[in-house]
Amino acid sequence: MAFLDLDGLRFHVQRLAPGDGGPPAATAVLLHGLLTDSLASHYFTLAPALAAAGVEVLMYDQRGHGRSERPADGYRLDDFVDDLAGLLDRLAPDGPVQLVGNSFGGTVAYGLAARRPDRVAGILAIESEPASPAWAEKLDGILRRAEAELADESALAWVAAERGAHTARLARSAGRLLAGTSLARDIPASTLPTPAELGTIGCPVLAVYGTESDLAEQAARLEALLPRCRSAFVPGQEHSVLVEAPDTVLDLTLAWLREHGARLRGPAARAGQDLHGSLR
Template structure:
């Protein structure tokens, strides 16, 4: 475990180097989602296998989440992007990096690509979208509902019974974040990029959706918006693709890295090659 202080806030950072000790085939920065998420979602799914394939992996708990600092305010999207820019500049040298963003983490990744286009080799966005007026309105509704539901013991008891104690602990932690910070009001008030700005994101983008997710309907729009964007759908999945189908997401990530120049090795080399040969994006 390591901590990095940035602009007075302490961030919990984890870095996994290639397990064979050789120079990395690529660098991947993994960005987690909002409220119930943390870097642990990657630590127990994609990260170890990526390191075994020769990738240098950087993960961190976003502000207010996991073991990072939790200021009472300062949760507009642009603050999360500033954090990502600062940590990228501090911890990854000058070379290009691949971004993997889950849900809100993908929205941060698109913001980072706007701020540091020369540093971004590509974005793999898992159940995610760039910030827009529609995104802000949707997040406003989700966060307002979460504020009510995650402070209700009846709801939390239902989560425990249906989803288990671990998910209930995550829900309680999310409730505390909502109760002790301005995150629910800050996110919808974020500065939003214009559509013309989003069209300047020219790095390759792979958008991964659960086939049963509401977000899957945006695939055509995103492909038309971004110059180099392709979509793929994980059958039978909704929003929690990373957690519910980690092996599939891992295979797609390895294939995507390989497709964009990463000379993978070890067990990931074969997996990535197989998916490319099968034509998966």
């Protein structure tokens, strides 16, 4: 475990070197989602296998989440993008990095690519979308409902009974985050990039969706907006693709890295070699 101070906030950061001790085939920065998420969702899915394939992996708990510091305010999208830019400036990976963002983590990745294209070699966005007025309106509704429901002891008891103690602990932590910070109000009030600004994102993008997710319907619009965007669909999955189908997401990630020049190594490197046909 390591901690890094960025602009007065303490962040929990994990860095996995290539498993064979060789030079990195690529650097991947793994970005998690909101509320119940943390870098643990990547640590127990993608991260070890990517490192075993020769990839340098960076991941961190976003502000307010996991073991990172939880300020009372400062949760607009630009704050999260600032954190990512500061992390990359401090750790100085060699050249542009691949950003792998789950849910809100993908939104942060799009934000950095629009602001600092020199830092981003590519984006793999899992069940995610760039910030937009529709995104802000949707997040406003989701966060307001979560704020009310996670303050209700009967709702938390239902989570414990139906989803187990671990999920209940995550829900309680999310409730404390919402009750003790301005996150639920800050994110919907974020400064939003314009379609023209998003259209300048010139790096390759792979957008991964569950076929049963409501986000899947945006695939064609995103491909029209971003000049180098393609889509991949995981059958039978909803929003929790990373957790519910980690092997498929890993295979897609390895295939994506290989396609964009990473000379992967080790047994894990063979995964995903035949998946290019699943990319639209």
